[in-house]
Amino acid sequence: MDETEPTPQQTGRPTPPTDAGLDLVPIPKGRRLTGQKRADFTKLVAEAYKTTSIRGICEKTGRSYGAIHRTLVRGNVTLRPRGAKPGTPSKT
Numbered sequence: 001m002d003e004t005e006p007t008p009q010q011t012g013r014p015t016p017p018t019d020a021g022l023d024l025v026p027i028p029k030g031r032r033l034t035g036q037k038r039a040d041f042t043k044l045v046a047e048a049y050k051t052t053s054i055r056g057i058c059e060k061t062g063r064s065y066g067a068i069h070r071t072l073v074r075g076n077v078t079l080r081p082r083g084a085k086p087g088t089p090s091k092t
Helices: 035-049 054-061 065-074
Strands: none
Touching (some): 035 054, 054 065
């Protein structure tokens, strides 16, 4: 018997976003971004958010969840709702 993990299509769960091709680089801890660097970082984060989660962006950049969230909000990015898509079955 094959004991492989079922695919998202088999389980009915949504496919998690991937971070393939993101140009995000770690930022040294404690480094402040100002001016053009902040604007460039905001554009990169907004683009990355189209294909990955805030937590995924945090892992790639080394920034906190709150810092990435604030960057997205200040960049006027519409945030996705929390949790699973409406209509998906619960795990219970």
